[in-house]
Amino acid sequence: MSRRDQLASLAGGVISLPARIIEPVMTGLQKLLGIKRMPWVFLFPNMLAVILFSLLPVFINIHYSFTGSDRLYPQDRPFVGGANYETLFDCGNYLDPATCSRDLFWRALGNSLVFVPIQVIAMISVALLAALCLNREIRGRGFFRGVFFFPVMLSPVVVALTWQWILQRNGALNGLMTWVGLTPVNWLVFPNTAFFWSVFITVWAHMGFYTIILLAGLQAIPKDVYEAAKMDSANNWRVFSRITLPMLKPMLLVVFVLCVIRSVQTFDELYVLTGGGPGSATMLMVQYIYEIGFAVQPRNFGLAAAASLLLGIVLLIFTGVQLRLSRSAQQ
């Protein structure tokens, strides 16, 4: 048996038990409702979960953002109109977070606005470089692909603790720096170095994912185009800029948008690594939502909902762009 078959039979074995319970119910329903309505029966569990945990929450979120108090249940929450949004936007001077009544929101927003472009550019450059290397005829390609990809499998908590162990005051990096004659730095205590490592670590953890997508895009470029270029004795740079890059462009755009959407939502790694600190130097939007909605007492669900709706609108715009791009890429 091949590995694929083994896996399939294992998966089949694990789920056959609940199926024995489902079968009589489903045949009963078929007798009761007739074949015509069976697709809805098959759809029902999934649709129920979709409505309950995805579509309904969007409307509840809107309701939350227009109601106040720290009560969880919507019926207990008084309608406050746009007060939550007014609180978020209540600023003396929009360029100076200290003048805002919710200065942390603006700091988190400001951090995200710096973090996202830097992280996305770094991520795509490194991922593209890795994909280009892996697309060449090299030895041990499968091995190197695994090397770049494996951090994607690690949990955010493991990633953060790994790097914390390396970056701490008596950590390996400072040991290395002492060894070459530099002074050790307390990396996660200073805002700028903490921010740098936040970008570095999130790129480290996720670049493999984008490398794989870009590699698939590179391998889809027909070989004869390159053969033709070699006939015309074009140099490597010309081949890259005139053939590879234009043909990879649709894929690159999709990766770009995907990367932005993910980057805006960065939370786990930084929450464990720095907790948003030092001060609020590495606090991004999602952590702000988590903090005001769940961590800080009293819980301010209304403000959290308003902030997450604003985040949702930004993401929606990017998703719309992505859909348009991938559609034009297919044509």
Add this chain to the structure above:
Amino acid sequence: MSDTALPKSPASVRGILLGRRGRGRFDLTDMLTYGFLILGLLVMFTPVAWVVVSSFKTQANLQEFPPTVLPYASETAVIDGFDAPLPLFDVTQQDGRKVRLAQVRRVGLNAQMVDPADPGAKRIVVPVVNAVPVRQVRLAVENYANLVAETGADLWRYVYNSFFITVVATIITLIMNSMAAFALSKYRFAGSNVALVSILSTLMIPATVVLVPTYLIVAQLGLVGNLWGVILPTVATPTGVFLLRQYMLTIPDELIEAARMDHASEWRIFWRIVLPLSSPALAVVAIFSIMSRWNDFLLPLIVLNRREVYTLQLALNSFQSEFEVRYDLLLAMTTLTALPLACAFIFLQRYITTGIASTGIK
């Protein structure tokens, strides 16, 4: 993604470094390529290797700066008249002679030592600057035993919680998603497009955006602090439905028609014919589900608010502050948490990478 196999004949080191299949010689681009790949190997691999190596260091070894590359442990000797084994030191005496002594206790800048060969003799007082600990490379596997001992039954509870969530959620996801995919690929009925679009539209609603209302619904269902409160909210993955539907569209309808002729019930057709044929797609969906469930953090963080229901990830996060001075335990725990997926990755790499390459989603 096509992987060209390595040549069968054993290649020399020089051949591996300089050789290229088929054509040409080793030029600048090749050097840059290998340079980047080796750099990548160092940057990607060493941090994790460092954590694994560190998890085998003793607590004393961990607190050293600069850190030692390999795990060292001081040698100890059991000496008559002392209950615990005593650490051994190489002591340079005032006359320049070196002797190996065992330390009884340390008082300020001096240490009381005893000669292992003559434990009855008077204790020797030695300045600590003259004493160098005797040590050798040794894996401190006791870190893992200590972790189990310190956390007691809790550790197994966290492991169980993580396994329970991962396995149950993946099974439910597979069944629900494939049922929906079956309906959306093998039936023509009014409203099928609406259903498909409404499922796929949830792609645009990230969990982080609907955090507050998701918590409300979990609370309304009475599932706060319950493992089911983490399992249910994300079982209906739109990507799973999409992937399975696309795959099921390739299964010929004649098979289903033939089964209907034989009076098979719709469920039997789904379960006995369509599902087994979709196993490659099911495998991809299963792997993604396992991966995201095992590593999930934000939803468990807000829903699982008691220690008894913590997952491994939550426990690891809380250990970070609790074990602040116990790096030996924290590192052992980190290694243990990363282990299951690392093993899975070695076996399933091809599935995972093909899955990502074909959907662009994880």
